[in-house]
Amino acid sequence: MSASSSSGNNTRQQLSARALFYMCLLAFQFGMQPVLTKMYTPSSVCRSSVIISQEVCKFFICLFMLVISGSLGDAVTGWTISSWIGVAAVPAALYSVQNYVTLIAYQNLDPLTFNVLNQTKTLSAALCCYLIIGRRQSRMQVLALLLLFASALVIEKIVSLDFHDDDTSPSSSSSSQLQYTTRHVTHGVAPVLLASFISGLAGALSQKNLQSASGCGTSGGRNSYLFSMELCVASVICLSLS
Secondary structure (H helix, E strand, C coil), X not given: CHHHHHHHHHHHHHHHHHHHHHHHHHHHHHHXXXXXXXXXXXXXXXXXXXXXXXXXXXXXXXXXXXXXXXXXXXXCCXXXXXXXXXXXXXXXXXXXXXXXXXXXXXHHCCHHHHHHHHCCHHHHHHHHHHHHCCCCCCHHHHHHHHHHHHHHHHHCCCCCCCXXXXXXCHHHHHHHXXXXXXXXXXXXXHHHHHHHHHHHHHHHHHHHHHHCCCCCCCCCCCCHHHHHHHHHHHHHHHHHHC
């Protein structure tokens, strides 16, 4: 019994270490992506070309992962064009719009502001998962979502944490007004908030499709790599037609 318990503890520790490793990679990606995107995608770039290039790269990465996982044969069992359109068309169209407006926000916001506002997609994901899937949030999760919303209000200075605002100099006033220029709102804040909402909506639809018993494969549901590839192809078609 003790050996079995020890084996279970070791497995949990290994999973925890793996989870921590991937969380660190994800945090690094979140921190660096706005910086690199703003650096290498100037405002003059053709946004649709950038997004199409991303989708093509994702397609081949997912195909590679599907092949090395050994689940290619099972994943495509029962696959049809009609099933692809049924599960991927709407989410792909939403993700195409999301990627486009996200790129606009990348080019017009500083990385910190973008990352904080972009995390409001967790709010939209929770709302859309409740409306579409019926998944409720715990009290602790609701509290975390409220704190996330508060941080977005603080970063945009809608709610101020400066309780000793004695600085009324012209330079301070002008710098405060600069932050709320029309372009900052229309080309920065509004696009990232729209992208966050679309992300939650498309994510809820994608999760529903992935968990659907009508998906491809002999084991039921839909393979996540195959679904990502379907989204990539549908997104490229949507962007090409637009």
